[in-house]
Each structure stands twice: as structure tokens, then as C-alpha cells.
Amino acid sequence: MDWVNILLTTIVWIVEILLIAVPVALSVAYITYAERRVIGLIQARKGCNRVGPHGLLQPLADGLKLFLKESIIPTRANKFLFVAAPVVALTPALIAFSVVPFGEMSHSILQIHDGVRTWFADLDTPQVMAIAHLNVGVLYVMAISSLAIYGILLAGWASNSKYALIGAVRATCQMVSYEISMGFALVCVLMLAGTMDLSGIVHAQEGGFWHWYIIPLFPMFLVYLISGCAETNRTPFDLVEGEAELVAGYFVEYSGMWFATFSLAEYAALILISLMTSILFLGGWYAPFPFLDFIPGTIWLLAKTAFFVFVFIWFRATFPRYRYDQMMRLGWKVFLPWTLAWIAVVGIFIYTPGLQDIIGFYQPWR
């Protein structure tokens, strides 16, 4: 084994991980800023505009404030789990990004080929810009984002507080319920794309917006977006945090950096849901019109993601909070039958002669 190669590969991996983790953390900071400004705009007020030009340094000031605050462990709390919970919440939120394809590149900066290192080599086939190119990328994202629940559950239980516990219980019910309709919405996408590989799903939507899965699967797109909102505990569904009845839900007892870690995880999940929606339904890194392809794919993907982040902020400013039983009804009695019916519809569509040609338009692999 060539130790130089191993060392170089390790360095490349670390750089790749940092290239994803650092922008995620930064964009989380600035999404909090954007959220306050956008909600301010919608509610006809200014939002934060005092720290720095246009308030642009506000996230840094917030970060500094949280960093300097005292971290308190409540009495009779389970100390180990109380400290572990923020970490457990943040880890899945970050590692889910490892399979997200951010675009394709036709040349790599460092290529290791038969022990010979060539710098900035042109590749024969375009490489997917993801840390791990997994065959089951969709399932991986589903599995890892469903782990985020443990952070919330542990935080609620370990805090030794009834508000935190009720918040955690609510979060669990909510996430388990909406995961199901989310999964079924994904099944429709998989049926059309014929692959679980995220970059394969994007490839299946190549060539203009009329190839995107938002058109044949529009109801599923809505289900996915709304379930994503519920999964990330965003406002119409933020009963987990419900200030009015639960103070702040599962993280009442957390202060300082631990609290910030929870926020980081929550906003990272928000970015992930936006990314996944753009990849699964809006053609990922492809431009809406083929002649716009001169703009790099990564910019298209990030623009679509930014749009969905904006939509989630918009939701927050527009909709009042759901009542808990109404929310559970929406998940189980509306979305679940709806998605199941749509799976049947898509399946029958694919295998009916005659209709086959219409749906075949969205199945380039056939």
C-alpha cells in the first residue's frame, strides 16, 4: 500500500467533508437572518437591521451571544444523555448531506489512478459531486433523517421536565406519522425514475422543465413539501415547540451553545428537505430550459433550494399553527390514502398499453 496515496485520499475526504459542513453551518446562520428579514417584510416591519450594514452581522452577534452564555444542567436531569442529546440531534442532520449530489463536474482537481496522481485531470465521464455516491441514496437520506428524532426524544426525556417531555412525545408522533406519507411520495418518484440513486433520479429528469417530476407527480410534490415541513417541525406544524402551551418544547432546559446546536440541526434539516425536494421533483441541477445550461448546475440546484427555503419561511409568516389532532388527521387520513392512491395510479399508468407511451416520456431509462 502506498502510504502517500492513503494520506492524500484522507486529506481529500476531510476537505470534501469541510466543503459541505462549513457552508451548511454558514447558510444556517444566514437563513436565520433571512427568516427574520423576510418575516419582517411580510409583516410590514423592518426586521433586524442594526448590527452591521443592513443587519448582516446579526447572525455573528447571535452566535457570539449564545457562545458566551452559561450552559446549565437542570437538577436531577440525566447528565450524560442531557449532554449527548444535542450531539445526537446534530450528527444525522449533517451526515445526511454526504449523499446529496450537488452537481456534476467533468474534471477533478485530484485524481488517483493506478497509483499515479494527476492534478486537475479531465474525466471521461462526468463525476457526481457528492461525498458518497450511494446506490440507495434516497433510502439513506430517509434513514438518516429519521434518526434526528432521537436527539429530540433524548433531550425531552433527559431534561427531567414535563414540558420538554411532552414536546418530545409530540415530536415523535409527528415525525413517525409524516415519515410514512413522505416515504410513499418518494415511492412514486422511484417508480418513474427506476433507481434509488439520487444522481440517477436527476438524470431521469434531464432536458427542460417539462421532464421534471413535478408535472406527473404534482400531488406527491405537495405531500412531500408539506410532510417535509412537518418533519422539520416548521411553523404550521411546530406544535413540538408551541410556546403558548409548552414554553419551547423539548429544548426548554437547554441554554447557550447546546440550544444553538438544536437550532443548527433544525435548520440543517430544513436545507436538506429543500435540497431533496429540488432534486426529486425539480430536476436537481438541470436548468428549466436547455439553452440556460451555460449556468453551472450547482447554481441551479442551490437556487431551487433557496427558493424552497424561502417558501418554508413564507409558510411560517402566513399560516397559523395547526391543532394537534388536526395535524394527525392530515397525516394519517388525508396524506396517507392520497399517496397510496397515487402509487396505484402511477403503477396502472405504467403498465396500461397505450398510456404507457405517455408516462414513458418521464421514464427515459425504459
Added chain:
Amino acid sequence: MIEAFFFYVFAAMTVLAGAGVVLARNTMYSVMWLIFCFFNAAALFFMLDAEFLGIILILVYVGAVMVLFMFVVMMLEVNKARLREGFLQYLPTGGMIALMLLIELIGASSSGVFDNEKVAAVGHLGAEVNNTVEIGKVLYTQYLLSFEIAAVILLIALVGAIVLTLRSRDDVKYQNISKQVNVRKEDRMKTVKVKS
């Protein structure tokens, strides 16, 4: 060599986590050990290039089943179970199961399926084959009948669980959400023109 190293690491951690489930006094810790055990088992699947099985293990067991386990444990008041309580009472049954498993394991490993040559022949075929597709092909052709029977059994269990807990009480006032949601402005609001 590096593969064998990782195999032993994950295998040892699986066994350790299994022991942790049994030996932890705090039931919450037991559940967490079990989650850790599933993770390591998934890692072992990954090492066999069976990424579909590994991910499904995490998705179903860690993501759904264990959440419900933890849910129940959280709701229970007993956090610390007394160690070795009823140890002798459960020893015969548990010991028999352990013995049967041991015999099965010995039988399986001496049956010749796990011979070095055969394992080497299979090697890393999985790396080139999309095992999601392969599992799907086998499941929906060769094992279609057993797959469908399993599905029907699960459906019956689902319906059974609902039927067991379903009860309607007439003396309780509850809200009809469909009715609430379907309310229109015209039903509740009356515009009155007041002379100014």
C-alpha cells in the same frame, strides 16, 4: 486485511452492544444499546456490499421500531430495573433458546456454505451488482407467494391492532374535524348592512 480489521471491530461492537442491552440497569440505556447494536449489524451488511439491507435495517428498526420502544420506555416510571430479578425463573427457557441457537449456528457454519473457497468465489460481486434490483427481481418472481403471504399477515395484524383499540363512546363530546375543516365563511358569518 483492513476489511478483516473492520469486520472484527463491528462484530465485537455488536456483541458488546448485545451484552449491554441485557446488562444495563437503566432501561433507557438498554434501548440505546440495542440501537447501537442495530447500527453495527447494518455496518456488517455494508461490508458485504449489501447496502440495501443495511439501510433498510436502519430505516425500519432504528428509525421506526426503536423509536416506539423508546417511547414506551420513556412513559414507564421504572427507570432502574433490579439486576438478576427472576433470574432462575427465566433460566430454563432462555437457556434452551440459547442452546438451540448455538446448535443451529454450529450446524450452519459446518454445512460447507461458509467454506473459504466458496466465500472467495463470491467475493465482492455485490460491488458491481445493484442489489436493490436483484432483491426486487427475486422477491417478485421466485418468492412471490411467500412475499404476498407475509404481506397479508402484516395486513391482518394491522387491521387487528386497529380493531382491538377501536371503540366509540357516545357519552364523550369530541370534535368532528372534517366538519370543522369544511366550514365555510358563509356558514358562520352574516354580513349586516348598518345604516350610517
